Amino acid sequence: MEFLQLENIHHSYFSSTQAKEVLRDISLAIHEGEFVSFIGPSGCGKTTLLSIIAGLFPATEGNVYIDGEKLSANNQSSIGYMLQQDYLFPWKTIEENVTIGLKIMEKSHKTHKVTANALLQEVGLPHVGNNYPRELSGGMRQRVALARTLAVNPKILLLDEPFSALDYQSKLKLEDLVVETLKTYKKTAILVTHDIGEAIAMSERVVLFSANPGTVHKVFEIPKALSELSPFDVRQHPAYADIFQTIWKELESLG
Amino acid sequence: MDNTLFKQYQQLLKREKRYVRVYQLIILLLFFGGWELLSRLEWIDRLIFSSPTHVWHTFIEKVSDGSLTLHVSVTLMETVIGFLAGTLLGTLIAIVLWWSPLLSKVLDPYLVILNAMPKVALGPILIVALGPGYFSIIAMGALISIIITTIVVYTAFKGVDPNYSKVLQTFGATRWQIFREVILPASFPTIISTLKVNVGLSWVGVIVGEFLVASKGLGYLIIYGFQVFNFNLVLMSLLIIAFFATIMYQVVELVEKTIIKNNG
Structure with a gap:
C-alpha cells in the first residue's frame, strides 16, 4: 500500500434545502516524499x-489511509x-506562534525554544522570535506559518493555495523555499492551487479535477528533468511552456 | 532641513495640545462660574439649583462629620462588586453558550426578552427576595449588565475567524484548547469594551437600588435630599458620582491599554 491512499471517497454537503454532491469516487495513491498538486475549476x-x-x-463514504493506518476521528495522524x-x-x-502545535500536542516545553529557533533559521528568519506578527511583511509571515507547520514534524503537508495572497516576487521566493525545505525533510506534500504554472513548477504530479461533482479528470506526470529543478528554474525550462499548454487545453475543455 | 521641519511639527503638536487643554479649562470655569453667577443674581432659583459655594459648604460639612466617607465607600463598594459580578457572570454564560450550540439555540429567545426588559423594573422583586440591604443593591448593579455582556461577548466568540480554529484543529486541539488559545484572546478587545459600557450601567443599577431601599450611599443621599428639599445635598452627591464614575472609567481604559497592546 502507498504512503497516502484514498479509497473511493464520496462526499456530500447537506443543507436544510438540498444535498450537494461535491466529490465522487476519488481514488488516489501518493508515495512517500512525493509532491502532488490538485488543480481544477472552482467548485x-x-x-x-x-x-x-x-x-x-x-x-461521507470511503477511506483514507496514511502510512497504512486508517484515518478516523480518534486516530488523527500528524498533518x-x-x-x-x-x-x-x-x-x-513569532516563537509562540511557531511552537503552538507542540504546545497543543503537549510535548515537553524545554525543547520548544530550540525547535523554534532552528525552524526560523531554516525559513531564513533567524532573528524575529520575539517580534509580533504585525511587525513582519506578508511573505515573512507566510514563512513563519511554514515553520509552524513543520514544527510538529507532520507526515504529510497540505498546502491550500498558500501563495495566493502574496505579491509575485514573494510568491516565487517562497515556492523555492517550500520545495527546498520539503526535499530536505523528505516530506510528502499536496498543493491545492489555481495557478497551473505553480503546479508544474513545484510538483512531480499534477491531478486535474473536473467539477460538479468533483472527480479525477486526468493525471499529468511532470518529467524528472523538470521536477528535479527548483520551481524558479522550471519556469525557465524550454519544456515548461509545452506542459503548460497541454494542461491549459485540458482545463479549458472542462468548460 | 528635515530636522528643523520635524521640530516645527513637534512644536505644532505641543501647541495644539495646549490649546485643547486651555479650552477644556475655560468650559469648566464657565460652567461653575456661570452657575455661581446666575445663582447669585437670582436668575435661577437658588433653592432648586443651589450654587457651587453652597454645594462646597455642604461638602465640607459632610466630610468633617465623617458621614460622606461612609456614603461614598458604601456606594463605591456596591458598584465595583456589581460591575465585576455582572461582567464575570455575563462572560461565563457566554462561554457556556459557546460551548453548547444547542443550548444557545434553545435560550436565544429568552436572552432577547431578558435584554429587552428594563432590569430596574425588577428592583422591588429583588428587594423582597434578597432583603433590603447591600445584597439586593449589588444584585441590581450586576443584573443590569449581565445579559448585555452575555450577548456581546457571545457574538464576539462566534465572530472569531474560523480559520484560526482550523489551524489548531489540524494539530488535533480539543475544544477547550481552541477556546483558551484562540477564542478568548481574540475576543479580549470586545470584552474590554463591554467593561466600559458596564461601568456606566452598574452605576445606574446601584443608584436606582439605593433610591428604592438604602439607608446609606450616594443614591440614598440624593433621595433624602429630595425629600427634605435640600438640593445642595442632591447636587453634591451628583458631582461626587460623576467624579468616581469617571475614575472607574479611566481605570478600565488603563486596563484596556495594557491588555490590548499586543493584540493589534
Whole structure:
C-alpha cells in the first residue's frame, strides 16, 4: 500500500434545502516524499478533499489511509496544513506562534525554544522570535506559518493555495523555499492551487479535477528533468511552456 | 532641513495640545462660574439649583462629620462588586453558550426578552427576595449588565475567524484548547469594551437600588435630599458620582491599554 491512499471517497454537503454532491469516487495513491498538486475549476472540491485528508471532518463514504493506518476521528495522524493566509495569532510572539502545535500536542516545553529557533533559521528568519506578527511583511509571515507547520514534524503537508495572497516576487521566493525545505525533510506534500504554472513548477504530479461533482479528470506526470529543478528554474525550462499548454487545453475543455 | 521641519511639527503638536487643554479649562470655569453667577443674581432659583459655594459648604460639612466617607465607600463598594459580578457572570454564560450550540439555540429567545426588559423594573422583586440591604443593591448593579455582556461577548466568540480554529484543529486541539488559545484572546478587545459600557450601567443599577431601599450611599443621599428639599445635598452627591464614575472609567481604559497592546 502507498504512503497516502484514498479509497473511493464520496462526499456530500447537506443543507436544510438540498444535498450537494461535491466529490465522487476519488481514488488516489501518493508515495512517500512525493509532491502532488490538485488543480481544477472552482467548485471541484479540491479544498474539501484536502480537509478530509487533514481529518477536519470525515468523508461521507470511503477511506483514507496514511502510512497504512486508517484515518478516523480518534486516530488523527500528524498533518501539517497551510492556509491561503498565514493566520498567525496576533497576540502571540513569532516563537509562540511557531511552537503552538507542540504546545497543543503537549510535548515537553524545554525543547520548544530550540525547535523554534532552528525552524526560523531554516525559513531564513533567524532573528524575529520575539517580534509580533504585525511587525513582519506578508511573505515573512507566510514563512513563519511554514515553520509552524513543520514544527510538529507532520507526515504529510497540505498546502491550500498558500501563495495566493502574496505579491509575485514573494510568491516565487517562497515556492523555492517550500520545495527546498520539503526535499530536505523528505516530506510528502499536496498543493491545492489555481495557478497551473505553480503546479508544474513545484510538483512531480499534477491531478486535474473536473467539477460538479468533483472527480479525477486526468493525471499529468511532470518529467524528472523538470521536477528535479527548483520551481524558479522550471519556469525557465524550454519544456515548461509545452506542459503548460497541454494542461491549459485540458482545463479549458472542462468548460 | 528635515530636522528643523520635524521640530516645527513637534512644536505644532505641543501647541495644539495646549490649546485643547486651555479650552477644556475655560468650559469648566464657565460652567461653575456661570452657575455661581446666575445663582447669585437670582436668575435661577437658588433653592432648586443651589450654587457651587453652597454645594462646597455642604461638602465640607459632610466630610468633617465623617458621614460622606461612609456614603461614598458604601456606594463605591456596591458598584465595583456589581460591575465585576455582572461582567464575570455575563462572560461565563457566554462561554457556556459557546460551548453548547444547542443550548444557545434553545435560550436565544429568552436572552432577547431578558435584554429587552428594563432590569430596574425588577428592583422591588429583588428587594423582597434578597432583603433590603447591600445584597439586593449589588444584585441590581450586576443584573443590569449581565445579559448585555452575555450577548456581546457571545457574538464576539462566534465572530472569531474560523480559520484560526482550523489551524489548531489540524494539530488535533480539543475544544477547550481552541477556546483558551484562540477564542478568548481574540475576543479580549470586545470584552474590554463591554467593561466600559458596564461601568456606566452598574452605576445606574446601584443608584436606582439605593433610591428604592438604602439607608446609606450616594443614591440614598440624593433621595433624602429630595425629600427634605435640600438640593445642595442632591447636587453634591451628583458631582461626587460623576467624579468616581469617571475614575472607574479611566481605570478600565488603563486596563484596556495594557491588555490590548499586543493584540493589534
